[in-house]
Amino acid sequence: MSDLVSDNLNMQFTTPSGLVVHALKDVSFNLKKGELLSVLGPSGCGKTTLLNIIAGFLNPTGGSVKLGGTEILAPGVDRGMVFQQGALFEWLTVAQNVDFGLRMKGADPVETAKKVDEWLEIVGLAGFGDTPTYQLSGGMQQRIALARCLINDPDLILMDEPLGALDALTREKMQSLILKIWKETGKTIMIITHSVEEALMLGERLFVMAPRPGRLHKEYRLPFAEMGLTQDPRDIKKTQHFSETREEILSMIWDMEEEIMGGGSL
């Protein structure tokens, strides 16, 4: 049982001017193995803080997160990360980026090379192994980041706005790729995103977070990710259920943004 269990998670920052910011307040949830979660919310609602705590880059000021019963205190190979800009090592080739984790572990080079080829095949970059990464497009770079994370076989994959910097068409293709990988590998995936449509498409479960203090506002269980495995995403987006949910969430976030802006002007 490698569930992700968050128990009354609290995170407070003190700004240099002495102001205490409550970034996360009493966040509790339970993510089962193999679930696909997307987290949505207005800027400043603590999405990224939540992700950084789960990744182990930050330690919470209260409560705990456990993965498979072990409390998360530091970064580890059981949680793979994919960042918005890819965060690739541009001084390395595609293959060297992908096998970075295995090389750091000191894994067998022959075995590693085989795995790299497999993963490049899966993300659709077969034959690009010796290409320098800076020569590739944004979408290709994001696929390398995916492969680099997946080759380590993590229990949980954390994605921080992974498709934010891509154009609409590439975005759609990447969404399908993520769904495919989710289905084929059965990994637990947590995606943070700005885009409501993306959150709906990539969320078997969907958390909408609210700011000040950052907290879970509403939770959805959605069928669109399942549907996306077999149907054309454009058809899914045309369904009434999809557009109703989208409007509901949009107005919810809109209200929160209004609140922030109103509060700011007072």
Added chain:
Amino acid sequence: MSDFLFEQRNTIVAFLIIGLLISLALSIVKGRRVMATERTDLVFGNPAKALGGWYWIVTGMSFVMLIWFYFSWDAARAYNPTAANELCQVAKVESAIKPMRSQFPFDKPNLRGTDLIARDSGQLDRINTSLTTLALEHSVEAEATAILAILSSALVDQANPTYTKTSLEGEFKSIESRINQLTANFNDPSYPGQPTAEQVAAGNAQPGWGDTGKEIPVLPTTPLGYRYAAVAAEIKLIAKDFVKLRNTNPHLLAQVADIKARIKAAQAAAKADQTLSAAQQEVHVKLYRQLNKMLKRIDDGSIFPPSSLNGVQTALAAFNQAHIEQQGSLKTYDTWMMPGGRIMAGNSACSEQGSGRWLPKPSDTLGTLARISNPDIGFKDVPLLWYRWQPVGGMIAFLFPDWIADLIPGNYPRHTQDGQINSNFKSNVRDFVTGNYNSFSIPVPMGHMWDSIVRVVTGLFFGIILGVPLGLFMGLSRFAKGFFDPMVELYRPVPPLAWAPLILTIFGIQDDGKIFLLFMVAFAIMVISARTGATGTQLSKIHAAHSLGASHRQILRRVILPNSLPEILTGIRISIGVCWGTLVAAEMLAGTTGIGFVENVARKQSDYEVIWVTIIILGVLGLMFDLIMRSVINRTIPWRGKG
């Protein structure tokens, strides 16, 4: 080969200048054509337009080279090497005629006599008016006034034809006719006839223009040259006779004798007068000294009646006219091809006066470079860049400290009763660590250039291997940043050359001081650039490496170091430039080898050609370093600016 090139340098330069003119014209035409097509489809300020184009590079280079050839008089030498020799003869005439010309209003408004009368009578008037302020006894003052009156009349009477001695007129006539005769000869193309065999041989035997230093051959070699040389010799004699002429007539001599006697008497009277105080005595001494000085000015009879010199003046003007006319096209050549100066005649050689003197000719500069590049000549007994054979033993010994041998138990061998020294293990080890044994030799580079390069590279090497780790450490650790930052920032803002006197005093003038100075320069730059690189690493990359399971050491080695490479390499590139500049200045301050040393010695000797050679060498080496770094940067960090 180099001798042949040096002998033919005038011809080479002549062709080179024609080539430069052609390439200048062609590249301008090409450049203008390209610009004409660009104007329609490119907007103003487009950076792509500023990428250049070979044609403007060629234009610029040709322009600079032509300016250099022209103002250094290399062009003049290339196209008319005998012109300087002829102008040297012209200069001889000018210098010979000078004492005579200065008597007449050619180069100044007045006749010399007019100036003398104006000056001396003014001086007499001033002495006269100052008499009343001296508080002299009445009789003394009266005598002084009387002496001044005779001095005054002796001065002006020289201009009076009544007193002039009768022979003077004839003497002036003789000078006048000699000048006129010479002028006639000057205008006669056949004068002075064929040169003698000795003259021709001597002319051919002398070195050419610029063959030995800056000198111009002094003996004539062309028909025009022979004519000017002959005229110069003749006019020199005439001028000598002319300046000997004096207007010392009996009237003047009588006046002078009278004044002399009266001054002497007055002086003696003043000396004998016991009633005068020391201060009053001083006043008298001063007064008679002044009067004696005025007498000396006047008694040499260098003032003549105003009309007596008319004949000589006319003759001299005609001579001068001939002097200018006979130069013909040479005058034009002098004006246009030898800008900013002229040729001056001396006793043993003529010299260039003007830009040709301090701006070395490109051909001579290259000749000098070729000369000191020859390892047998070099500069101050050290070649520019050569090799020597060095035993390997000595180099190996350099790696081991000498005290290793002392650590071995036992004693070094002593000499025996027979005077033999038997070596033991301890002494063998000592021989090894001091390189004191026979070993084969390998060639090792040496010379001024090599020494400079080694100093820069060594200083840079230590700066990099110590500065980069510290910089990275400072970029990653709050402690290191706080602890080391003040130390680096304390010495870094001081200009490196300000440290030089201190460091060279501590370490001595040999390599260690200079290397340490360069190390200081490179170290500070490397620390700062490595720190900037480390702090500039994106957090997401470090996070990614963390979650991929990399340890701290692996992140430092595999992520932060490569990520800082662009800054580090840029730092190295800057360090090389700064080190290079600092090195040359340090070598100028102290040392016995190195390019900076060569330049400093050349400066002391005013050897402009060697100075230019060192400037060129420094520029080429600096450019070479930068090109190497540029290609290293392009190879090592091709992702720079594309991440």
